[in-house]
Amino acid sequence: MERRVLLNYDAETMRTLEKQGYHFVGKHRHSAVKSCLWLKKALRGEGRCYKGKFYGIASHRCVQMTPSIFCNQRCVHCWRPIEFFNIHERAGEKLEEITAEIAWDSPSEVANACIEEQKRLVSGYKGFKRTTEKMFEEAMSPKHVAISLVGEPTLYPYLRELIEEFHRLRCTTFVVTNGTHPEVLRRINPTQLYLSLNAPNEEIYKKISGANFWERILESLEVLREKGGFERETAEKIVRKEEEVGEDARRTRTVVRITCINGLNMVHPEKYAELIAEAMPDFVEVKAYMHLGFSRKRLKRDAMPSHALVKAFAEKIVDALRQKEEIKYKIVDESEISRVVLISSGKEERFLRGAEQGDLINSTSIEHHK
Numbered sequence: 001m002e003r004r005v006l007l008n009y010d011a012e013t014m015r016t017l018e019k020q021g022y023h024f025v026g027k028h029r030h031s032a033v034k035s036c037l038w039l040k041k042a043l044r045g046e047g048r049c050y051k052g053k054f055y056g057i058a059s060h061r062c063v064q065m066t067p068s069i070f071c072n073q074r075c076v077h078c079w080r081p082i083e084f085f086n087i088h089e090r091a092g093e094k095l096e097e098i099t100a101e102i103a104w105d106s107p108s109e110v111a112n113a114c115i116e117e118q119k120r121l122v123s124g125y126k127g128f129k130r131t132t133e134k135m136f137e138e139a140m141s142p143k144h145v146a147i148s149l150v151g152e153p154t155l156y157p158y159l160r161e162l163i164e165e166f167h168r169l170r171c172t173t174f175v176v177t178n179g180t181h182p183e184v185l186r187r188i189n190p191t192q193l194y195l196s197l198n199a200p201n202e203e204i205y206k207k208i209s210g211a212n213f214w215e216r217i218l219e220s221l222e223v224l225r226e227k228g229g230f231e232r233e234t235a236e237k238i239v240r241k242e243e244e245v246g247e248d249a250r251r252t253r254t255v256v257r258i259t260c261i262n263g264l265n266m267v268h269p270e271k272y273a274e275l276i277a278e279a280m281p282d283f284v285e286v287k288a289y290m291h292l293g294f295s296r297k298r299l300k301r302d303a304m305p306s307h308a309l310v311k312a313f314a315e316k317i318v319d320a321l322r323q324k325e326e327i328k329y330k331i332v333d334e335s336e337i338s339r340v341v342l343i344s345s346g347k348e349e350r351f352l353r354g355a356e357q358g359d360l361i362n363s364t365s366i367e368h369h370k
Helices: 011-019 037-043 050-055 095-099 107-123 133-139 159-168 202-209 214-227 269-279 293-297 307-321
Strands: 023-025 031-033 062-066 144-147 172-177 192-196 230-232 238-240 253-260 283-288 330-335 340-344
Touching: 011 023, 023 107, 031 107, 037 062, 037 133, 050 330, 050 340, 062 107, 107 159, 144 159, 159 172, 192 214, 202 214, 214 253, 214 269, 253 269, 253 307, 269 307, 283 307, 307 330, 307 340
Parallel strands: 062 144, 144 172, 172 192, 192 253, 253 283
Antiparallel strands: 023 031, 031 062, 230 238, 283 340, 330 340
16 A cells, blocks of 8 residues: 555635636655746737746747645745645655655656646647747757656656656756755756745744754855855855866756745845855845735735835845855846846856757767756
């Protein structure tokens, strides 16, 4: 008999999520795909999401998915029903012990099921008067996968293999993590790795996340620094490693994402700057909490800051960063409709070469990681 973790969701909860556009795939239904609003807009010629504006990602060719609907935090701003899909990690418990209680689909099953479901969803736009034949044909050949829909992807025990599977399918990958499993982050090499940093200190972190993993998040910031090619020279100084990276050796790009919640975490920009300086990411995204989904049951609408407030807070973080590091972070772009500001270190070209065609794949071979 297959072993499963005992969670509080039932058929009614699943139907509610399906009505909201979540399409569960695979035999064990722990993975899901959802058509992004911007995919629909792009197919109708109505613009593209901020990932397109910031990094060149083609919105109509992007698959928004998760390999794990489960999460180990209870963030107040999350739009999913955290009450039903939460995994309670006990102190000292190993990740393998937790995930062993869940029946998981294989990486190839998850990847193929997500791509096929995306194609099925896109097929409904064929013949739509504002969707050109070229756009439709491109959308039927997905080239980017955002592993960010709901849940925490590092709980899926084959995340490294899943990323490699998508790369085999000639897709770029963005992974968004809460940073609670740094040992997993060390093993994976997506095209771009996001770490959600939604508090400047442990006290606010616990209030927002309903969890107690602050030390793990600090370790994950170190992992981002390592992936960026930096090492600590002294307690006060972080420097880039001496070895040169060849033209074809593309490393994982790193991003710290701060979700701003008015009245909760838009404080101590200098503390955020200290944490960012520990990670030395290529980019920092400062983004507004959006009053959507199940988060409306936990937060009031005024917790959603305006774009002007988000930008002003981002500017304070940049000012604090400039006091600390040789690499001078600066604001390089913004998307007012999405209420997000992009900060760049300047050490990495932000537009992904070949992103529109999906030709930018991590050059690190699969064999290298085995």
